[in-house]
Amino acid sequence: MVPATDAVAQMVWWFDEYRRLGLICRDGEFYPSVHYPPITMYPFASERALLGSYVPPPDNRFSIYVHIPFCLKACAFCHYPVKFLAPDAEMERYVDTVFREMDLWRERLGVDRIPARSILLGGGTPTYLSPGLLERFLDGFVSRLDLTRNTQFTVDVDPVTLLGDPGGERLRIMRAYGIERLTVGIQSLNDDTLRRMNRHHDASTALQCLQASRDAGFTLNIEFIYGYPGDTLDDWRAVIEQAVTLQVEEIQLYRLKMIPYGDRTAPLTGGFRGLNRRLPDPREVIAMKASAHAILNQHGFQENLGRVFTRDTSAISRYASNQCCGLYDQIRGHW
Ligand SMILES: C[S@@+](CC[C@H](N)C(=O)[O-])C[C@H]1O[C@@H](n2cnc3c(N)ncnc32)[C@H](O)[C@@H]1O
Ligand code: SF4
Known part of the structure; x- marks a missing residue:
């Protein structure tokens, strides 16, 4: 009992x-077990072996993910494949390579436009692209898609990329190309934690980004990390108490992953002891999740998908639910 x-x-x-x-x-x-074995362990597979007997899903739509692997600087916790301060020419080349890959898919599927079920532009930071390149990318991207039955179009953003004149320009461009939802990496609302994460913004900057995005008409998903070295249960509770007062549709809580997987290790993994902070005890980390759960529930947010809290199930990340619950086919651009 x-x-x-x-x-x-x-x-x-x-x-x-x-x-x-x-x-x-x-x-x-x-250990995160998104797929097993890890991507880097897969043997080479020819297109024929992979797609020779491929039959499109019954609804003939695809969940589409495009990885844009560029960022301003290395956050201490981040284990995603990213490149920092890439020259413009490299980002231009990358965008053209995405178009080439999409063209190969159109040819392979025998369609003029790839029918989308849901779209996530993730990273990295897609909004790190300059406004001009973002516009060029979105123009080429949507012209290769059939969006008539698309259910959600989301972009991952780092708050600093949506501030000032360039930020306003990016917001305008994204709306013009049909993006209606943003996932904003807030990570914490505690300035001390944000410094330890090597983030390039403080809490008030992140809140300004939310306001600007909301004013531009986007629905919002915000992301936090718990169990960060140096954080206490009280620090974390204060962050969540503030988070529930924000005008957002979805809140995602990521437990800090320290064990490397995939092809990159977070800088923090090797160096967190050097920060002279302790990693919270696993029991405390469990208590962090449970407290956040209780606070979010009190404010009407339910955990409708692992780590994903919404007040309304229609606000859930379609990409995440299509992937894990629907087990739908995906086209992933991960170059
Ligand atoms: C692909 S990242 C994109 C975020 C966006 N570039 C930004 O910085 O705001 C998506 C999310 O993964 C989470 N994340 C990254 N590394 C993590 C780690 N080691 N453990 C837990 N969550 C992590 C962060 O919360 C981040 O917002
Ligand atoms: S958390 Fe976001 S901004 Fe930071 S390195 Fe990772 S992808 Fe880039």
């Missing part, structure tokens, strides 16, 4: 129980 009545204490109790039963690996660290 679970002895505690409080939801947070119950979650920690379960954690201890699982650990006692030997079901918790590496003292509470966790």
Whole structure:
């Protein structure tokens, strides 16, 4: 029987129980298992082997992800494939390569335009592209797609890229090309945490970005990381108490992943001890998630998909749910 009545204490109790039963690996660290084996372990596969007997899904639509791997500077926690301060010419070349890859898909599928079910432009930071290049990219991208039955068009953004005149210009361009939803990497609303994350913005800058995006007509998903070295349960609770006051449709809570996977290790993985901060104890990390859960529930947000909280199920990331719940076919541009 679970002895505690409080939801947070119950979650920690379960954690201890699982650990006692030997079901918790590496003292509470966790392995993300998006796919197994990791991408880097896949053997070479020819197009024929991969797509020779391919039959399009019954609704003849595709969930589309394009990775734009450019950023301003390295956030200490980030393990995504990214490149910093790339020269303009390289970003231009990348955009052209995405178009070439899309053309190969059109040819392979025998369609003039690829029918989209949902779209996510992720990264990296797609909005790191200059307004001019962003416009050129979106122009070529949407002209190769059939958007008539598309359900959601989202872009990942870093808050600083949507500020000032260039930021306003990017917001205008994205609206003009049919993007209606932004995922904003807020990460924390605690300035000390943001400094330790090596983010290039503080909390008030992130809030300005949300306001500008909201004013431009976007629906908003914001992302936070919990279990960060140096954070306490109280720090984290304060962040979530503030988050629920913001005008956003979706809140995603990422537990900090320290164990490397895929092809890149976060700078933090090797260096967090050098920050002279402790990594929160796994029991405390579990308590962080459980407290956030309770606060979000009190304000009408439900965890409608793992780590994804919304008040209304229609606001859920379509890309995420198509991928994990719908198991739909995806076209991933990951160059
Ligand atoms: C692909 S990143 C794009 C975010 C965007 N470029 C920005 O910086 O605001 C998507 C999200 O993954 C999360 N993330 C990245 N590295 C992580 C890690 N090591 N552990 C947990 N979450 C992580 C962050 O919350 C981030 O906002
Ligand atoms: S968190 Fe975002 S801005 Fe930071 S390195 Fe990763 S993709 Fe780039």
